[in-house]
Each structure stands twice: as structure tokens, then as C-alpha cells.
Amino acid sequence: MQAVQKYRQLKPDLVTMDIVMPDMGGIEAVREICKTDPDAKILMCSAMGQQALVVEAIQAGAKDFVVKPFQPSRVLEAVQRVLG
């Protein structure tokens, strides 16, 4: 819930979102944010084995994803793609 409010306040260039979060799930948050701003640049952070959730997040409007454990180069590439 906090994340969605923060987004509306700050209109950030980029959002990184964990898939599993307390309260509202990450995917639910993505859906909420995209309702107000379909162009929101959301990068999902997930762990191995959460592919089904990632797919759901993408369908909800996430623009890309990175997988833990993070590799700096992959994270950088993903950020560039999302902002590009």
C-alpha cells in the first residue's frame, strides 16, 4: 500500500518492486500503479522459482525483471532497457 502511495507522490523514473511483499503482494501493487500510470517503469525483483509470479507481474504491467542472486551487469542491462 505504501509503495502505491509513494508512487503517486513522487512519480519516480523507475520502480524496483519485490514480488513478495508484506500486506499487498508485489503483483497487486504493480496492477494498482499501472492503473494510474500505464507507462510506469517497473522492474520486478524475484527469486529463482518464482517464474509464474513474474509472468503474472508482466501481464499486470511490469516492464522487465531481474532474478536473485543479482548479477550487477544483468541488473544494469534491465534498468537500461526499462528506461530506454
Next chain:
Amino acid sequence: MDISKYAALFLAESREHLSTCNLLLLEWEREPSATEPVGGLFRAIHTIKGMAATMGYAGVADLAHRMENLLDGLRQGRVAAGSGVFQLMFRSVDALTKAVESAAVGTEPVDEDLFAELDAAAVKGVADTQAAGRGGSRAPSRKKTAEPVPLRPVQVTIRPDAIMRGARASLVLRRAESLGAVTGVRPPVAQLDREEFDGRLFFRLSTRSPDDTIVSTLQAAGDIQSVKLEGPGGEGETVARGRQIRVDLRRLDTLMKQVGELVVAKNRLGVLAVGGADPALGEVSDRISRLVSAMQSEVIAARMTPVGEVFDRFPRLVRDLSRDLGKRIRFDMEGEEIELDRSILDEIGEPLLHLIRNAADHGIELPDERVAAEKPAEGRILLSATRDRNSVALRVSDDGRGIDRRAILAKAQREGLVEPGVDAANDDMLLRVLSRPGFSTAAAVSGVSGRGVGVDVAVTRVRALGGTLEVRSEGGRGTSFIIRVPLTLAIVRALLADAAGERYAVPLAYVAETVEFDPRGVTAIRDREALVVRDRVIPTVHLRDLVGRRNGPAAPRAPTVILEIGERRTALVVDALRGQQDIVVEPFDAPRGMPPFVGGATILADGAPALILDAAALL
């Protein structure tokens, strides 16, 4: 950026698009309710507009833009397609052609009247002219026919080392959806989501987006190894087009010339190797010989161009001619895919133009005349290409009245072209008389032809290419002109022959066979010496006579080369034959007094020069 160097490219590409425009207009005129030609026209004109704008040719872009407006009106059904519109479009394409040509050389004339006409037509259409006769009905209430969105088959491969390829695939599909509807996903989406695939996914994307947009959009999904697009309908068209490049013809000319020199050097090496003691030299020589031959055929292949490129302008020509002449003419083409050396193709257009004009003007009769002669009112002209062994035959046939042999004979007798005793004109005589500069039997000189330049020009051009022209004509049934040209100019295989100590090359394309001169077979036709070869009487020519070195009768069993062009034959008697060789035809500025039977010169394998005999002049 210096834009001027792109002018040639602009011109070349615009010409192609304009040629397409003409063909599409003809197609559309035949079938005014068809929708494909409109779309094609729109694309071609639009491309020209874009290119012209890039080049800063405002006049061209402006005209193209106004044509686009009219086409848009037609496409949307606001304006009805009828003969008036077609006539205006034909004129506009002509004007655009002129504008493109003059823009490329730096001038831009503007035709304000045409602009105004196009603008008016785009709003309220054009009244049909009565002259068109057929297809003149306004297409009634054409339904809105927006061009269908092309359906593009796409194959995306995700990198094998990518993490969560299933999620990556769903990103790809999301991105594809931003361009247009996605259908036919394989493997099915559920399977992709579970990563049950090998990294490759296929789908169909309906979008008007250009290829590079599609590719870059999909690439941006990340971890993509490749994106492959196919043309609408999945014919792999995009791929094929991507593999072609434009090359300046002069480059190919230079390359061809150098390969030619290489062929001569190779031949010399071959001669040295045969005489040499070192077997290794022979081996290397053989290998070089094979390599050079392969290279030669590749270069020749690179220069080959389908004759359709020249043919394409003629349907429009015949349409305009038939309008001007008040005749009904169907024009058909066959063998457009047959290929010819580019430099020959460039030269062949004009002779064909003259022959087609002649056929339309003199050959095909007026509709009433045809009906009276119990022929269909619509005449037919057929332009066809066929490939023989080493040459290509181009035929212009009509089903018109045929050549008036009596008129030709009378004319020939008046001008002293034939002996008084001759009382029939055969096909050979027809050609001899028709190809006299200034000859014409047309009752009046029309704007189309009949100034007596047609056949004359055709014969001269075709002969200059080392080709031949034949005519066949049947009274009341029609006339055919047949042009035969060699496949390529630069390198020909030739038979080498000696006469009076000099060496001559006879292009093999015209050699039917070689025989021995048998004095017992000598006879005469019309005071000319002739030789009977297997029951055929063939007039003889002694090469020694031609070069002014005759010293007595030909030796018994002297080698004799039978030359053949079409049905005509000549037996060329020489001193000795020296085998076959690939020769490079050198450009040849004939000095004054050079006899007509010399068609060019070459350097032989042993470094000696030789004259090339022009078979057509010997027949």
C-alpha cells in the same frame, strides 16, 4: 552530408517505382473495382515522395503529395474510379516521371494546372471521358476498402543462457502487442509461461510498423538472440530483399574487363604449360583455368538481368498507341524472366520500341477492317523472349495485315534494289528493303511511325550488338520480327581459322558445323558458287576472297565452316582451323575502309591479335 551523390540512386529507385505505377494503373484500368492496385500505387507514390523530400526536391514531393491525396480519396471511396480519373493518373505519372528526371539534373519545373486538377479531383472526382469506351462506368458505391494490415510471421529466439525464459517470452509478447494484434502463438502461451519450450517462439503480428521498428521493439525485451521476420504471407520476402545490394554498372564493367584479361592470361598460361616440361606447371595451369572459368561465369551471372525490366514499359506504350490510333490492341508478354547481359538489355529497348510501334501502326488494322476480314476486332501484339543455346530470341508478333509484298517489290524495283527478273519478295528481301534508311510504305506519315526509321534503327542497333534481325510475314495473318542477341558481349567462345597467313575468330554461336570443301559438291545458285552439304545447297564465301588474297581455286578438303543464323546458312572456306578459344571482344573503332565483315578485334592466347568475323555480314 553531400546529397548530390545520392541523386543517381534516387533516380534509379524512382524509375523502378514509376514503372510499377504504370503497370498498376494498367491493371487497375482493366479492373476498376480491384483494390490491390490502389494500395500498390499509393505505396509507390508515397515512397517517391519520401525520397524526394529527403533529397530536397520540393517540386517532386509536392506533385507526389497531391497524387497521394487523390489516391487516398479513391481508396476511401470518396472519389469513384473511372476513365477520367485513370487518364488524370496516367498524365500525373508522366508528369512525375518528368519531374523526377529533371530534379535529378537540378531543375524543377512546376505544372500548376496539373496541381489544380489533382486537387479538384481529390475532392470531387473527375467526369469520365467518352473516349475510353470500356470500363467507363463509375464504380458504384465502393465500400470502404482500407488496405488490410499485413500479417507478419515472426520468430524470436531467446538466448540460451537467459534466466526465466518463460517470463522473457511473455515480455516479448507484451512488447509485440504494443505494435499490433498477436495471434497464432506457438508453443501455446501456457507452455511458454511454464518455460516448456526450447527458447524459440513463433507468432503472427498484424502491424504496419516497418521491419526495423518491429525488430528493435522485440529486441528490447532483453536476452534476445534473434528476431526473424517474414514478409506478408510468409514468403520470406524480407530475407531475400535484404540480401541484394545495388552496384554501379561501371563496377561490373570493370570487373568484367579484368576477368576478360584474366581469361586471356589463363589461355596463354595454358599454351605455355602444354609446351613446358614441368608437370607441376600443368597442374597449376589447370587449376587456374578452372578457377577463372568459375569466376567468369559468376561475373556474367552478376550482370544478367531479366528482360522484364525492359518489357515493363511497353504495356503502357501500347495502351497509349491504341488510343491515339483508334485501334483495339491486346498486348501480351512472355518470357519476362529470361536473362540478358545488362549492357545488351540497355541497348535492346529502342529496337523493340520501334518494332512494337510498327506493329501497332502498320500491322494491326482498324477494328472495322478487322471485323470485315473476319478477325476479332481486338488485335494482338505478343512480345516474347526465349533462350537458345548461346543467344536470346526476342519476338514482336502481331496478328495484323502482314507486310504488303507487292508494294515492297514495286518499291524495290523502282529503287533498283532487285534485278528486273525477280517477281516475288521473300522474307529476306522484305528485310533488306524495309531496313533501307528512310523506307516507308505507310500511306501517310503518322505521328506514331511511318517515317521510315523503325526497321532501319532496329537493324543497325541489333547488328552493333552482334545480333541479327529476321522477319516473317504472312498476308492477312500477321508479321513477326525476331531479334537474336548473344547472352553476353564481353567474352565469347570462338573458332579460330587461318586465311592467307592471318588468323580470324568466328563466334561459335553462329557456327553450325565444320565440313571439308569437296570440289565435286560445288554447284551454283544464281551465278554464285555454292556447296552441296548433305542435300542442302549452301552459298560459299572464301575468306581469301574477302581479304583480297585469292590465288587459285580452293584446295580440295579445305576446312569449311557452316555459319547459320535462323534459317540462313553460308559456307565459309578457310585455309586451316586452329581450334576453339574464349576470346575477349575488345572495343573496336573501325578505321575507315574496314570491310563490313569484321565485327571486332581480340588478343589471342599466344598474344597475337586477330580480327573477329561478323557472321551476320557474311550471310
